[in-house]
Structure formats: structure tokens, C-alpha cells
Amino acid sequence: MKQLWLYSIRSYLRLGLFFYFKKVEVINLKAIPKDEPVIFLANHQNALLDAILIAVKNGRFSYFLTRASVFSVPLISKMLQSLQMLPVYRVRDGFGNLSKNTSVFTKSSQLLHEKKAIVIFPEGNHNLKRTVRPLSKGFTRIIFQTLEDYPETKINVVPVGLNFKHATKYSDSALINFGVPFQVGSELLNDKNKSVLQLKEDVFLQLCQLTTHIESENYDIIITYLEKLNVDFTQPKHVNQCISNGFETCKKGLPEHDHRLKRLSKVLLIINLFIPYIIWKKMIQPKISEVEFISTFRFVIAITLVPVFIIVVMSVLGVVFELKYAFIYLFSVIVLNIFSVKL
Template sequence: MRPFYLLLKISLNISFRLFYKRFLVLNSHKEFFGSTIYVSNHPNSFMDPIMIGSMNRPIVHFMTRSDVFVWWLKPTLWAAHMLPIYRQQDGTDTKGKNSDVFKKVNQSLKMGRNILIFGEGFTDDTPIRGLKPVKKGPVRMGFGALESINWSKKIYISGIGISYTDRNTIGSEFVLNNGPKICLNDYKEAYQENPNRVINEVTKRVEKDMQNCIVYVANPKRYSLLENIMQITRKGYNHPNHDDSIPLLKRFEYSRELALWINANVTDESTEILALQKDLDAYFNLEKRMKVQDRFVVAKKHPELINTLNNWLYLILMWPFAIVGFIHGFIPYIIAKKVTEKIMRRKVFWGSVKMMLGKLIGSIYNIPIIIFLTKWYLPHWSLGVLYYFMVPVLWRLSYEYAHQFMEIRLKSKMKNVDLSKFEEKRADLEKRIQELIPVA
């Protein structure tokens, strides 16, 4: 493991704990090294590889789009365990260039290292609760490595599933779920007899494992049905509308079970459920147009959702830390936000780029501040170093402070809004869900 990779693994692990409110890593493989090709879904662009690299136990080498390997970044990318993969749109001789890369992959797997590749190939602009067809490349790569070493070492392949409640929002949640390892050596005789058939078979097996690791809806037409049912029941894997007292694992499992029921039972002939889906879409679209958050509609049943006591307590108790965090973090946050939203046209990149850019700018911006404080106010330089590493925590407190202030304003405003029509419609939808969907 290269030192820069280790530094990123430790520091990004801390960053994720500040960015996300809750997270789970399920079924993590215990070995740091294991000659395994990890194949992941790709719901969140840059966030996915750095999350797997920092939160999962195994140490990986990343297969990365070749167009990011500009000359001045190559040393950093090499230090971060990244290998280029060339696509047809990347210019001439992609086959020859990939051949050289695959030789490095074969050598890495032979030496016990792990490879991470994203089987879907790209990230959708609109979040989905599904999985696009997994490409054959990772499996082909594994068997190619075995052939290159004459099947002398065991090489494995394993699916990974990443699920976000909201991929770009600070304070959201995620689950990183690891599938079982598949030993490719077990297919030796079948592969030597018919390589294409075995590659297809193993790819389908990996794809099925990946589906089992996420909240998976097979038909894209049913994405909104799942999402809206989760919002109405408040038991599912939705960020703005969920019951925070339910553990994340239970919400994740509930959502997977609900998705499986939809896959098995909802067809184009399911008239009552399709009518329900249409009405759910209309209800939440109306809320969006009227700028009404669904938590205020259910506030009569759950008055804690509009209670401001906890918000006020946070403001009263945390203001000194929030001011300090504001001084250290506001300017880096604003610069990272403005630059990212200007240069990144696709919003799917915003969360990861803002986090990484804010981390970089904040690290540089705060060095002279810490040096000044250490020289004039702190008794020893070690306290300055400790303070420097506390800055991200203080910034997160200041961010939350601003959020609590806005929450008080919003709750006060919504107390005077008549939501009776929404309440009636929501009650009807909830009743229909309970009648039609037994697992809801």
C-alpha cells in the first residue's frame, strides 16, 4: 500500500463520517489483500470509488477513466492506486494501451492485490433504485489474469452494492454492502471448453449478487412507486421523509423487501397498483409545486416534527463552536460550492467534488490561521496540530448551526399554513397502500 493511499484512506474515512449522518458497511471482507476483482454499481460518480477505498477493509487499485490521467496528475493518481482504462472515444490504439494496462492488472492480481471496477460503466444524472446491465469486462479480466499465470493462483470476483438515501446532501445516509466472493478457478474446465458461455454465466451471477446488495427495482417505470411508498410509510430508505427512530439497517431491509415485492407482483396489468402509483406521483408533484414538505403534512400525528425545542437548544449551546467553525470553514465552503457548480454541469458530481475541493481548500486556508494562533495564543505547537485536525469538526458544527436556524424559521412559517387538503389526500393514499401492498 502506497503512503498517499493510506493517508487518503484515513482522512477520507473521517470526512465521510462528517458528511453523512449515518452509514453501514455490511459483509465486509476481512482480508486487506486477496486477489479479488470487486465489481460495484455506480450511483454517485466520484464519491463511489473514494467511499469504497476508504470505508471498506480491502485495499484496492482503481480502474479509472483514462481522460483524467493528464500529465500533471499522473503522479498523484499513481500514488492513489489508480490505473487507466481506455474507451473507444479516448482516441486511437485503445486496444494496445489497454493491453499494457491489463498486464499490470494481471501482475497485481498475481501478487495478491485487489482491483475495483464499476460494472455499470457510468452514473445516471437522475438517481435510480436499480442496476444497469453489468458489463462482461471484469469477468473477462479475471479469466485473462488466470490464463496469464497458468491458473497457478486463486483469483476471485465479488459484487458490491452502494445505496444512498440522497447522494449529494450533507447529513444523508448510505449503505455499502459486499457480496460473496466467487472463485474463478472453480470454472477452469468449463472455461477452457467454452469461454464465452462461462463469461456470460459468471457475469450474470455477479450481477445478481449486486442486485441483492442494493435496493433494486427491476423495472425503471416502478422507481417512483417504490420511492413514494417509502415516503408515505416513513419506514424506508428515503432521505427527506423517514422515521429517524428506525435504525438504518431496518429501513434498508424494509426497502429491499418492498422492492422485491414490486418486482414479483407489479405488472402492466396491475391496474389498482398502477392507479395508486399515478396518484402518488400526483400528490408529491403537487407538494413540490406548492413548496410543501411532506413532514409538515403528517405533523398532526407526529408533533415532534414541528417542535423547535431541540433546534433552540442546539443554537443556545453550540454558538461558540459554530462561530469558530464559521471562521475556519465559511470561505473554503463558499469557494468550493461556487467553483463546483460553475465547472460541473452534471449535478451528480457536485457532492463528491464539493467535499474533496472543500477539504483541499480548507486544509490550505487554515494553515496560516493555525500558525498565527499557535505562535501567539497556544502554549505548545502540539496543541496547534491538534486544533488543525479539529477544524473539520468545528466547520460541521457551524454548518449544522445554520441548518438549525433555518429549520426554526421554516417550522414557524409552516405552523400557519392550512394543509388539511394534503392531510386528507395523504390519509387516503396511506390506506390504499396498506390494502394493496402487504409488505408495506
């Protein structure tokens, strides 16, 4: 039953991502082990959308270490736990709660021993800046505890670079850039302090290659110049080379223009989905305090409120007129969505 639930949710999210993103590209997926313990370590830019993309596209039913604050509502907590999310407590959650992480890390070690996959965002928070922030050592604690409790275990570490062309816009394009897995074992326990530093450095360096990485110094100047060049941020290798070569090898991108059919489709789509659109624009978006959550909440509206509204309209059309008009409406909405997103 649990597998059926997870398959159903993943399939629904995959469908939602198809209608939400113009394109989602995945690189190096075949290199990920299927029946071995894996710990995915990803950069964190776009709030919950980061986790959704990895969950849908990594080919495994993974467990996610998630900040504990989102588990505060009992019903939401049960839902998140059913989706294999584990709460992690931070200082801001209260010093008294930090001890609860012990059981979470123990659970994570057991999962790795059972050859499961775990996803962690080691930067510790999200930020739309195109830079890899310093990594916390929480993931190393899980690795060491696993190797201490289960010395025979070999853990596959997979850095993941998440890249968005325009993270807050609709529609956007994304790249999930899986790094080269490297395996670690009990040899790390010989010198823990050295191993912690080495692990963090190895993961950090890979992440800097898998996503656009702009150093903090002169960040604003560099990002402004890159945006003027209209570089494609879903091509991090080219963008990073552009930066390292002093912009001499930069390829200037063509300006993005909305096709007339695309603009018309957006207007007609809004008309057909006017109630969800108004709720989003007038009630939800103005209350979002962190820009990183814009895409997440927009996507949640797209996969919850929009389908409900479509079903209601179809029901009314089917009862008042004929069933064929209900399906004409559904077909129209699907076509308009595809044109407004994919063109």
C-alpha cells in the same frame, strides 16, 4: 515508502469521511479474503466518492480501474497512479486509444496473480438512479486473461452494493454492502461464452440484492412512491422487499427534521468557514454539469480547501493574539462540524 504513503492517504480520507458523513455502515467485511486475489465489482452511483468509500473501508490496498480521461493532466496523473489507479480507455477516448487497454488488462492479471485486490465498476458509468444497470464484460476479460496466463490462480469475486440515503446532500449516510465472495478458476475456460454470461448474471443478481434495484419500467412512479414513504435507502433488503411485495410490506420512515442545535451549528460552521463556503457555492457548484459529481467535489473541498483555510486562520490568530485562541478556533470548528453532521 509506498506503504507509508498509502497508509497516510487512507487515514486522512477516513478522517475526512468521518466529518463528511453522518454514518457509514459496512456489512460483511470479515468475509473478504486478506491474502488472496480479489476482484471487487461495485455498482456506480456517486462518482469518485464510490471509489473512496471502497478504498477506505474494504480493508485492503486495492487497485482501481479508472476512466482514462481523468489522467489527462500530468500532475494529476502521477498522483492517481501513486494511489494505485489504472487508466481504462473507452470509445469516447478515441478508437486509437482502445489498444492501450491491453497493457492495463495484462497488468491487472499480474496483480491478481500476485494476490492483490482490484476494484472495477462494471456498469461502465455512474448514475444516481437506484437501479443496477447492465454490466459490461470488461471484468470477465481480466478474469479470463488471468486464468489463461496463471492457470493455478483462484480469483475471489466480491460484488459490492453502494447505497446512499441522499447522495447529493450534506450530510448523508451510506451503506457499503459486501456480497458473498465466490471463487473462480481455470474451469471457466472450458466454455468461455457460457462462462461470460454466467459470471455477468451471478454478479448482476448479487448487486440487485446488495443495493436498491428498481426496474426501468415504471421507475419514476416507483421511486416517487418510495420517497413519499421516506424509506431508508441504506436498507436495500427492506426496500427491495417493499417493491417486490407491491408496497404492502413497506415501513414508512419518520420525516427528517433538522434539530435546532443542528441548524444553528450549520450556520455557525458556515460563518467560521465563510471563504471555502463561498468558493463552493459561487464558483464550483454552479459549474458542475453532472449531478453525480456534486458530493465528490464537495468532499474534495472539505478535505483540501477547508483544512488550508483553518490553518491560515489559526496562524493569524496565533500571531495577532495568542496561541490559545488559535486552538479555541480549531476546537470550535470541529465541534460545530460534528453537531451539524452527526445530529
